[in-house]
Amino acid sequence: MSNFTRKNKFGKKLDRRDYMNRQGALTTALCLAVALLLAGCGQQKAKTAACKDAAQAATDTTAYDGAGTEATGVGNGLASRAYIDGSPALLANSDTAQFSFGGGDDGVTFECRLDGGEWSSCTSPVTLTNLSDGAHTFEIRTVDAAGNASTETVQYSWTVDTTPPVVTFQSGPANGMATDVTLTFSCNETGCVTECSLDGGVYATCTSPVMYNVPATGEHTLSVRGADPAGNGSAVTSWTWATVGTVAAGGGYSCYLEPNHTLWCWGDNQYGQLGNGSYNMSSPLPVTVVGPSTWVGVAVAPRDPIQIIQNPTRTYGLRMDGSIWVWGSDPNASISSNVPVQYGSVTDWTDISIGEEHSCGLQNNGTLWCWGTNTFGQLGDGTTTYRTSPTQVQGTGWVQVSAGFNHTCGVKSAGTLWCWGNNFAGQLGDGTTTQRLSPTQVTGTGWVQVSAGFSHTCGVKSAGTLWCWGYNYYYGQLGDGTTTLSLSPTQATGTGWV
Structure with a gap:
């Protein structure tokens, strides 16, 4: 108008x-x-x-919608106050919509159309079906007894959204000792509201990232679902992990670190390696290591299976503050004690591992340090010099270390695996039996974990495959179904290794 x-x-x-x-x-x-x-x-x-x-x-009249708003168009007096008084929500999650309408003088009929299509005769209510996702407009106009259609229309516009959102996890905890965990996820639609349920509990509104304290040992599952502004609900997506302790088996004794940071040891104790304040010959039951329950790591010493007279042995523990503690007998650290004694003053250690006569540790900045016997170059500093204090291994970016009997292996952040030291049985995995004084790369990439043994080594890749190499005579310790020595990684039977 x-x-x-x-x-x-x-x-x-x-x-x-x-x-x-x-x-x-x-x-x-x-x-x-x-x-x-x-x-x-x-x-x-x-x-x-x-x-x-x-x-x-x-007597001129103009078309109005249900809210009394003047309709669009220029009138010719035929609309006679038409209105829409029933309609879907402005944002609807159904492909069906129903409209009710009325108004007009006696004898007036109606025509309707959708999205600018052809006009057709209609009566209230009108039900529209099989609507596509997106914006739609429904219009009505009046027609008098003589067949004259009003040039004015009443219209209603709304949006159909029947597509459910998708919730996806970006990150979450792996199986391990961590009790304080963080998980991240996202929803692919703007305005999506998410709800979380931990271990089958009641769903509650949550936003990414979410953090939980889950001290209970065992499997845990976080389930997340989302709903978009139209009310469409997503499928439930879940992240499952296990809160478990760490077990370490050494030469004649073992230790177990609980998720609550309490440390237990049992077995041979002639050097005080159980850390319970005694020198009993052995303990067939787990005993608590003396000191506060703030342990986050433990490493035990291996034993030469053919050596009649065993060397003194020791245990290493890592505390929450990043300090290393030693008990038992460790000539390399000048420590002999049946209770934990702090080694050095550095409090930046994140991982520890010990071999027969050498030890290694990772620091928070990604550097790797080793000390002790270096006859075969197992310290990785390019020499065979004995070290009484930590000396840096060549390279940076280390994320995990494993000290074998007299060789050492480590994983870097790029997923590469490196080994050095004794290689008489191919335990370095470089395709040779050549002794290495500095880190030498193992064939392949995608490595996430390594464990160095007496004369063989095993590693896990991100694809969940397990590979071993080195000595394999008599015992089949490589897990490939043979007793054949291998100078490079050979895949062990099975998949899904973590």
């Missing part, structure tokens, strides 16, 4: 309807007076064009 403004004698603005109604009333009154004047002449039917215009102006 075009802009139209008039004022009455008091200066009040009149809209088009007020003005036309008043003008129509005046003109109609004038026509009646003229008709009376002409009545005596028999010309009562002589109504002027002005009278007809006034009559139409006085």
Whole structure:
């Protein structure tokens, strides 16, 4: 409808309807007076064009929707206050929509159309089906008894969204000792609201990242679901991990570190390697290591299976503050004690591993350090010099270390694996039996974990495959179904190794 403004004698603005109604009333009154004047002449039917215009102006109507909002278009007087009083939500998650509507004078019918399509006769209510996702517009107009369609329409626009969102995990804890865990996830739709449930508990609203303290040993599962603004719900996605302790088996004794940071040891104790304050020959049951329960790592010494007289042995423990503690007998560290004694003053250690007569540790900055016997170059510093204090291994970016009997292996952050030291049986995995004084890369990539033994080595790749190499005579320790020595990694039977 075009802009139209008039004022009455008091200066009040009149809209088009007020003005036309008043003008129509005046003109109609004038026509009646003229008709009376002409009545005596028999010309009562002589109504002027002005009278007809006034009559139409006085009864002019405009289409309105259910909220009383003026409809679009320019009127021809036929819409007669049509309205929509039933409709779907502005954002709907159904491909079906129902509209109810009404209005108009007696004898008026309706035509409807969707998204600018063809008009067709319709009656209230109208149900639309198989709607595609996206924006839609429904329109109605009136048609009088003579078949004249209004140029004015009443319309309603809304959006259909029937596609559920997708929730995806980005990261979460691996199986291990961690009790304080963080998980991250995302939803692929803007405005998505997510809910979390830990171990089958009640779902509650959550946002990524989420953090939990799960001290209980065993398997844990976080389930996440999402809902978009239209009300579509996602499928539930889950991340499962296990809170487990760490077990370490050494030469004649073993230790177990609980997730609550309590450390237990049992077995041979002639050098005080159980750390319980005694030198009993052995303990068939686990005993608690003396000191606060703040342990986060443990390493035990191996034993030469063919050596009759065993060397003194020791145990290493790593505490939460990054300090290393030693008990038992360790000539390399000048420590002999049946209770834990701190080794050095550095408090930046993140991982430890010990061989027969050498030890290694990782620091927080990704550097690797070893000390002790270096006859075969197992310290990785390019020499065979005995070291009484930590000396840095060549290279950086180390994330895991394993000290074997007299060789050492480590994994770097790029997924590469390196070994050095004694190689008489191919335990370095470089395809030779050549002794190495510095780190030499093992064939392949994607390594995530390594364990160095007496004369063989095994590693796990990110694909969940297990590979071993080195000595394999008599015992089949490489797990490949043979007793054949291998100078490079050979895949062990099975998959899904972690």
